[in-house]
Amino acid sequence: MKAFGKILGLGLLGLLLIIVALGFALTHLFDPNDYKDEIRQLARDKAHVELTLNGDIGWSLFPWLGLELHEASIATLNKPTEPFADLQMLGLSVRVLPLLRREVQMSDVRVEGLNLSLVRDENGHGNWQDIGKPLPAQGTSTPSTPAATPAGEPAAQDNPTERAVKLDIDSLTVNNARVQYSDAKTGQSYSAESIQLSTGAVHEGVNIPLKASAFLSAAQPNMKARTELSGELRFDRKLKRYNFEDLRLSGETSGEPLAGKTLTFAAQGQLLVDLAANVASWNSLKVSANQLRALGELNVRELDKTPQVSGGLSIAQFDLRTFLDGIGQPLPATADPAAFSKLELVSRLAGSSNSLALEDLAVKLDDSSFTGRVAIEDIAKQALRVQLKADKFDADRYFPAKSEAAKGATAARQAEVKQQEASAVAGAGSTPLPTAPTQVSWSTDKLLPVDRLRALDLQADISFGALTLDKLPITDAQLKAKGQAGLVTLETLRGGLYNGSFEAKGTVDVRPAVPQIGVNTKINRVPVEHFIKSDSPEQAPPVKGLLTLSSDLTATGNSQKALVDTLNGNATFTINDGVLVNANLEQQLCQAIATLNRKQLSGDPRGKDTPFEELRGSLVVRNGVASNPDLKARIPGLTVNGQGDLDLRVLGMDYRVGVVVEGDQRAMPDPACQVNERFVGVELPLRCRGPLELGAKACRLDQDGLGKVAAKLAGNRLKDKIDEKLEEKLGDKVSPELKDALKGLFKR
Numbered sequence: 001m002k003a004f005g006k007i008l009g010l011g012l013l014g015l016l017l018i019i020v021a022l023g024f025a026l027t028h029l030f031d032p033n034d035y036k037d038e039i040r041q042l043a044r045d046k047a048h049v050e051l052t053l054n055g056d057i058g059w060s061l062f063p064w065l066g067l068e069l070h071e072a073s074i075a076t077l078n079k080p081t082e083p084f085a086d087l088q089m090l091g092l093s094v095r096v097l098p099l100l101r102r103e104v105q106m107s108d109v110r111v112e113g114l115n116l117s118l119v120r121d122e123n124g125h126g127n128w129q130d131i132g133k134p135l136p137a138q139g140t141s142t143p144s145t146p147a148a149t150p151a152g153e154p155a156a157q158d159n160p161t162e163r164a165v166k167l168d169i170d171s172l173t174v175n176n177a178r179v180q181y182s183d184a185k186t187g188q189s190y191s192a193e194s195i196q197l198s199t200g201a202v203h204e205g206v207n208i209p210l211k212a213s214a215f216l217s218a219a220q221p222n223m224k225a226r227t228e229l230s231g232e233l234r235f236d237r238k239l240k241r242y243n244f245e246d247l248r249l250s251g252e253t254s255g256e257p258l259a260g261k262t263l264t265f266a267a268q269g270q271l272l273v274d275l276a277a278n279v280a281s282w283n284s285l286k287v288s289a290n291q292l293r294a295l296g297e298l299n300v301r302e303l304d305k306t307p308q309v310s311g312g313l314s315i316a317q318f319d320l321r322t323f324l325d326g327i328g329q330p331l332p333a334t335a336d337p338a339a340f341s342k343l344e345l346v347s348r349l350a351g352s353s354n355s356l357a358l359e360d361l362a363v364k365l366d367d368s369s370f371t372g373r374v375a376i377e378d379i380a381k382q383a384l385r386v387q388l389k390a391d392k393f394d395a396d397r398y399f400p401a402k403s404e405a406a407k408g409a410t411a412a413r414q415a416e417v418k419q420q421e422a423s424a425v426a427g428a429g430s431t432p433l434p435t436a437p438t439q440v441s442w443s444t445d446k447l448l449p450v451d452r453l454r455a456l457d458l459q460a461d462i463s464f465g466a467l468t469l470d471k472l473p474i475t476d477a478q479l480k481a482k483g484q485a486g487l488v489t490l491e492t493l494r495g496g497l498y499n500g501s502f503e504a505k506g507t508v509d510v511r512p513a514v515p516q517i518g519v520n521t522k523i524n525r526v527p528v529e530h531f532i533k534s535d536s537p538e539q540a541p542p543v544k545g546l547l548t549l550s551s552d553l554t555a556t557g558n559s560q561k562a563l564v565d566t567l568n569g570n571a572t573f574t575i576n577d578g579v580l581v582n583a584n585l586e587q588q589l590c591q592a593i594a595t596l597n598r599k600q601l602s603g604d605p606r607g608k609d610t611p612f613e614e615l616r617g618s619l620v621v622r623n624g625v626a627s628n629p630d631l632k633a634r635i636p637g638l639t640v641n642g643q644g645d646l647d648l649r650v651l652g653m654d655y656r657v658g659v660v661v662e663g664d665q666r667a668m669p670d671p672a673c674q675v676n677e678r679f680v681g682v683e684l685p686l687r688c689r690g691p692l693e694l695g696a697k698a699c700r701l702d703q704d705g706l707g708k709v710a711a712k713l714a715g716n717r718l719k720d721k722i723d724e725k726l727e728e729k730l731g732d733k734v735s736p737e738l739k740d741a742l743k744g745l746f747k748r
Contacts, residue, residue, distance in 0.1 A: 033057050048134045050080035055089075066093035076130040084127050088113030106169040114177035114195075122184045169202035189219040199233075207232040207245065216253075223255035240275035247271050259328025265289045269297075278303040282311075290326050292318050298349070309351045317344040317364070336397035342366050354379050361388075368393045383457040392466040406443035413441035413651070417691045420698075433700045434690030437652040442561040450558065453510045458483035464495075472497060472530060486511035500526035500546065516556050517563065523549040528575055532692070542695020545578020545615065553621060564624050564648050571619040571626070580610040583696030610635065610696065624649040631655065644688070651692045657699065658683035 036053050043051035055070025073086035089112040120126045177195035182188070192214045200209035210233050216225040231247040250266040269285040280300040287294040296313040320340040321331050331340055343365055347358040357375035364370075372388035402410070416439045460481045467477035477495035481488065487509050494503035506519035528547035553569035556562070617631040626646040633640035644655030660683045690698035 044077065048077055048132045050075040050077055050083075052083065052086075067091070076127060077133070077135045078130055079127065082127070084118065084131070085114070085116045087111060087115065108171045108173065109169055111174045112176065114174060116177070116179045118179070118181040120181075120183045120185065124185055169199075172197065172199045172202060174198075187220055191217050193217070205234065205236055207234050218255075221256040223253060223257065225251055225253035227251035242273045242275075244271040257328065261326055261328040263289055263327050273303075275303065278305075290323055292316075292323055296349075306352055309349060309356075311349045313345070313347050313349055313358075315343075315345040317342055319343075333401040334397060335399045335401050337401075339366060339397045366397070378457070381457050382455055384459070386458075386460040386462060388462045390462065390464045390467075392468075393464050394468040396468055396471060400445065402443060403445050406445055409439070409443065410441045413437070413439040415439075417693050420690050421694060431700070433687055434694065434698045436647070436654060436689060437650045437691045440561065440650055442559075442564050442649070444559045444561050446558055447560065447563075448508065448510065448515055448558050450510045450515060453483065453488055453508070454486040456483045456488070457485075458488070467495065471533065474502075497523075497526045498530060500524050502526060514556050515558050516554070518554045519551070521549065521551045521553075523547055525576070528578070540581050542581055542583070542693060542697070543575065543578060543615075544581060545575035545612075548574045548576070551619075567621050567624045567648060569621050571621070572617075573619070574614065574616040575612075576614055578612050578615055580612065580696040582608075583610055583699070612640075619646070621648070628655075631657070637661070641683070642688075646692070652690065653688060653692055653698070655688040655699075656702065657686040657688055659686060660684075 033056055036057070039053065039057075040051050043049055052073045052075070053069065053071070055072065057070075058066070058068035068089065068091045069087070070089050071086075072090065073083035075081065075083040089110070092109045093107045118126060118128055174195060174197035177197070178191070178193045179195065180189075180191040182190075193216075195212070195214045197212045198210075202208050210229070210231055212229040214227055216227060217223065228250050229248070232245045234243040234245065235241070246268070247270065248266070248268045252262055252264045254260070254262045266288045267286065270283045271281070272283075273280045278301065280303060282298040285294075285296045285298060287296075293316045294313060296311055298309060298311040300307050300309050302308050320343040322341075324331055334340070343363070345358075345361070345363050347361040350357045350359055355375070355377055356379065357373065357377075359373055361374055362369070362371050368390055370388045370390045373385070374388070375385045377383040377385055416437055420434045420437070458481065460479065462479045464474070464477040464479070467474040474495040474497055477493070479493050480491040482491065483489070487507065490504065490506045490508075492503060492505055494501070500523065502521070502523045504519060504521045506517065509516040525546040525548055527544065529541035529544045531547065532541050532543070549571060550573075551569060551571035553567060553571070555564070555568070556566045613634040613636070615631075615633045617628050619626040619628050621627075624647070626648060627644075628646060629643045631640075631642035631644070633642075639660040640657060641660070642655050642657035644653060644657075646653050685702035686699045687702040688696065688699040
């Protein structure tokens with residue numbers, strides 16, 4: 001037995017030596033390069049691909065079945081001269097004995113210089129769709145549908161008895177690979193170059209370390225990016241479950257959309273894809289883009305249908321203006337250069353491939369806080385839906401900054417007003433009448449983004465605890481607007497204003513070549529001085545009081561100047577409990593009476609406000625000029641009537657005003673203008689002309705009209721003297737009826 005065992009051992013050793021010798025002989029005496037044609041034909045018959053082998057083939061048999069290909073390419077059979085893939089070298093080896101157990105145990109797999117070209121033609125057909133398809137037999141057509149599985153026989157992929165192949169790879173390395181995709185129908189082209197991929201041991205159900213990098217590019221628009229990816233991949237093919245733990249993606253990108261700027265980005269988190277449940281998630285998400293930092297999570301369901309996205313997002317405070325400038329999308333210059341310098345956001349996400357909603361939104365923009373919902377219901381149609389509440393918001397900070405031309409026009413007008421004001425002495429009426437203004441301060445800067453408004457689909461409902469608009473502090477403001485196909489409708493903008501209220505409605509129609517605007521405004525008992533503030537802080541408003549206004553106006557154009565030049569409509573106004581600031585109508589009246597009395601005022605003119613109970617009238621606006629035919633004011637002891645024009649194009653006025661002395665005969669400031677019964681009921685004429693900012697300071701005695709009044713008063717005085725003489729002469733000698741008849745002769 002002992003000898004038998006020794007003999008058996010020697011026999012097995014001999015058999016092993018024979019197998020090794022046979023393997024050595026096969027791998028050294030048999031050269032696969034001599035059989036390239038047979039290998040190509042085998043690839044055509046079995047794999048239905050056109051295989052080109054320009055380099056050498058190296059191989060080994062035992063204990064590793066090794067293969068090494070050089071300078072190889074693969075094409076489809078219908079286009080054998082247009083390879084969709086080629087490589088410089090492919091090296092791999094597989095253990096022979098585990099193959100018998102349906103286990104693939106590989107050593108290091110190495111791919112060098114892989115070049116994959118994917119092309120979709122004008123009909124939308126991709127060259128990869130013909131891989132593995134045999135050529136149709138002559139005289140027959142390729143079946144449009146795959147052959148049905150015979151009844152009663154389960155499909156191969158669904159056969160529960162078929163055992164899955166077990167993968168076991170020591171490592172996978174891909175160097176200098178390239179993938180290119182082009183679409184002839186759309187003209188789009190994408191590529192990934194210098195692809196580097198390396199992994200640790202590849203085993204199903206365990207974490208696989210992975211690192212990858214590539215240079216990505218796209219055309220239309222031209223974009224380039226450098227990317228790096230790392231993490232640990234785990235997969236379970238039976239459960240169709242894939243985990244990418246500690247995923248880290250980073251890189252930088254530049255191109256036409258970034259206007260030559262560079263965006264540095266990074267993202268990390270835990271990625272899960274479950275194809276059995278058709279869900280995916282990205283938890284512990286961290287994203288950065290230049291100085292922007294964000295945290296969140298994303299969940300996707302219905303991967304097999306229309307994917308639905310949900311999750312949460314939190315963006316830390318950052319400078320939006322600097323961020324957008326850093327990616328080549330600078331914001332327009334704003335009235336406040338510090339606007340958009342602070343932005344932070346927290347929200348829940350919901351969306352799909354063509355929609356996105358920010359639910360439970362909380363935003364802080366500079367000094368304002370917003371809560372509510374913002375959604376793009378249809379990205380392709382730009383269907384924007386906004387429902388927000390704000391604590392406070394200063395809209396003036398975010399309006400476009402004035403251009404240099406607009407600043408120059410404003411400065412020129414201010415200079416003109418100051419020059420007129422310097423020569424206007426309130427109350428005396430002795431200086432010349434101011435000339436009509438000529439300087440236009442309205443800007444020609446573009447107001448509306450017409451192209452954006454034409455494409456906008458908007459529904460907005462925004463409320464403000466406090467809203468500053470055109471320097472007006474509005475409380476409890478409510479804004480509702482909608483836009484569709486170039487027609488933007490302001491359904492309402494209302495709120496409290498200086499213990500009064502206002503409401504505005506209107507439309508902006510940008511469908512025509514020239515925008516058309518219509519506005520309906522109602523103001524109720526709001527201090528008028530806040531509407532007529534001068535740009536110069538030292539210049540006081542010309543009038544104060546509580547304004548009640550109703551207007552219906554239209555205009556066309558896309559600048560302040562164009563809108564004012566084409567302004568048309570109607571308005572009515574009333575100002576109660578007001579004051580004409582630094583304008584002493586009493587002094588003007590005194591000057592008129594002194595002139596009629598042929599006396600000189602003894603004192604210098606004194607600046608003094610003129611209070612009034614009511615100032616009212618109506619306006620008819622035609623092409624920027626408002627006609628006011630019925631101006632009326634009630635001042636204690638006086639009644640004022642007037643008519644004239646307000647030229648809104650140059651903010652000028654030209655009025656003829658009549659001041660009627662009532663029965664009140666209070667002491668006047670100068671003995672030369674004491675009121676007596678002769679002046680009661682007489683309308684003393686004034687002419688007011690000049691910039692609106694001067695108000696009543698631009699009023700002077702109308703000398704022509706005053707001459708007519710003097711003539712009338714002289715006639716009345718002569719009549720009174722004649723009546724006195726008749727009374728003395730006739731006495732009681734004639735009847736009263738005859739006296740009246742004789743006096744009436746002198747009235748004619």
